[in-house]
Amino acid sequence: MKSHSSKLLAEVRSFRQNHPDVRYVDLIALDIPGHFYGKRYPVEMLEKVAAGSPLKLPQNAVLLGVQGGLFKIGDYCFNDGDPDANRRLVPGTLKPVNWESQPLGQMLITSDGTEAPIEFEPREVLGKVLERLQHQGIHPVVAFELEFYLFDKQLENGLPQFARDPLSGDADDQPNLHIERLSRFSDVLDDMAQTAKDQGIDITVITAEIGPGQFEINFGHCDDGLRAADWAALFCRSTRGVALKHGYRASFMAKPYLQFPGSGMHVHVSLYDAAGNNLLAAHQQQPLRHAVAGCLELLPHCMPIFSPNHNAFRRLGGTVNAATRASWGFEDRDACVRIPESDPRNLRIEHRLASADANPYLVLAAILVGLEHGLEAKREPIAPLNEDRNSGTDFPVEMLDAVRAMQQQPILRDKLGAEFVDVYCENKRQDHLAFQQEIHAREYRWFL
Structure with a gap:
């Protein structure tokens, strides 16, 4: 785990050195309909996450409908208290974004590989099959x-x-x-x-x-x-x-x-x-x-x-x-x-x-x-x-x-x-x- 964190930290620091004008990075993951959800992090906070600080997003973000709404699916969304779930950074995916008006970065995140993966997260489903x-x-x-x-x-x-x-x-x-x-x-x-x-x-x-x-x-x-x-x-x-x-x-x-x-x-x-x-x-x-x-x-x-x-x-x-x-x-x-x-x-x-x-x-x-x-x-x-x-x-x-x-x-x-x-x-x-x-x-x- 320590070696994994050190590699991520090196990736973030290298990115900051090569792209000093980037102040924010979008941390993104694909939901069930195939849309990206996530959060925009200050790049200095991303360095803390890479070093091992927790990264949490609502578990039910994966369940969003195609228009972004929440559906009652079993006990999810309305009877589960809308809990957070751990995510991790996907190594090698921190890259610059050149189509926005301001300098920006993006990086994939996933619950795959965490202590409690989200069973219905698409990347986790594929990961289990592989x-x-x-x-x-x-x-x-x-x-x-x-x-x-x-x-x-x-x-x-x-x-x-x-x-x-x-x-x-x-x-x-x-x-x-x-x-x-x-x-x-x-x-x-x-x-x-x-x-x-x-x-x-x-x-x-x-x-x-x-x-x-x-x-x-x-x-x-x-x-x-x-x-x-x-x-x-x-x-x-x-x-x-x-x-x-x-x-x-x-x-x-x-x-x-x-x-x-x-x-x-x-x-x-x-x-x-x-x-x-x-x-x-x-x-x-x-x-x-x-x-x-x-x-x-x-x-x-x-x-x-x-x-x-x-x-x-x-x-x-x-x-x-x-x-x-x-x-x-x-x-x-x-x-x-x-x-x-x-x-x-x-x-x-x-x-x-x-x-x-x-x-x-x-x-x-x-x-x-x-x-x-x-x-x-x-x-x-x-x-x-x-x-x-x-x-x-x-x-x-x-x-x-x-x-x-x-x-x-x-x-x-x-x-x-x-x-x-x-x-x-x-x-x-x-x-x-x-x-x-x-x-x-x-x-x-x-x-x-």
């Missing part, structure tokens, strides 16, 4: 890919408007994959990429996607699952900030336009043993087939994680490469679980179902649990789409059905934690019911 896999000699390597849209900074009657092409000044309303779009939006995209790198995120490929103002940025493969999910979470925060600085809005909303493709979170996962051998490639790739079968079996029960809100369900089906059934295939982007072409060393699955606004810690945890279950059960998967275009199993396409399917699944309750499953499902149920409480103008047009 720890269990490590005990089994399984070491995941992970890479996220995130799609997002740029919009004009100004809304019109509350609705998003196409981003303006910096070259012509016209709306970027022509969906295409042309490389010139990367050049036209290079100022903001380059700043996003550089800012992400300044945050310690390994940014690789940038793609202009099919939707107007839609782009995708890929991250490097990472042998630390928690860090890979940290990258995805931090990237969403920095990207929105940089977009505003350049006069745009950036959003990871799953389906902002009905007529254009939605935005997904694609996750590449390979599994290695301690010697660096690819476990999925052994025995003529039989473990790969077992892992795929496990993912597909649990996928219908993980839909509240992969599609965490009402809008995310709009993304399923319809336009490009968004599956409507649990399916798999080799080099097939219509499949939920795609097997990219690769050599045995890099053999992996690409899980393509999650929406871009899903919680990256929970998405990765759900995927890994599916892989783990498959390797344990050793079942054969259904036929790949390459052999049968109609292959697949149904999954829920409405939130309340999805919540019921998740909450009753014994494997998920065991491997993700029963307390987490109950809390998460009730959070999603309450969010969905709250969403239904507002009467839309369309209802008046149809029925008044």
